[in-house]
Amino acid sequence: MKxxxxxxxxxxxxxxxxxxxxxxxxxLLLLLLFGAIDFGRAFFAGLEVANAAHAGAExxxxxxxxxxxxxxxxxxxLRIYPT
Numbered sequence: 001m002k003x004x005x006x007x008x009x010x011x012x013x014x015x016x017x018x019x020x021x022x023x024x025x026x027x028l029l030l031l032l033l034f035g036a037i038d039f040g041r042a043f044f045a046g047l048e049v050a051n052a053a054h055a056g057a058e059x060x061x062x063x064x065x066x067x068x069x070x071x072x073x074x075x076x077x078l079r080i081y082p083t
C-alpha cells in the first residue's frame with residue numbers, strides 16, 4: 001500500500017520529538033531535584049539538632065546553678081509541717 005506524499009513526509013519528520021521527550025523526562029528530573037533539596041534540608045536540620053544538644057550539654061557541664069552547688073540543709077528542705 002502506497003502512502004500519499006504528504007503523509008510520508010509527516011511520518012519522517014521529527015519536529016515534535018524533542019518536545020515530547022522533554023515532557024516525559026522533565027517530571028522525573030524535577031522529582032529528583034526537589035528530592036535532593038528536601039534531603040539536604042532534613043540533613044541540615046538533623047545536624048542543627050545534634051549541635052544544639054552538644055552545646056547545651058557543654059554549657060550545662062561548665063556552669064551549674066548555685067542552688068545545686070550549695071543546697072539547703074536537709075532538715076529545712078524536707079520540713080512539711082512547722083514544729
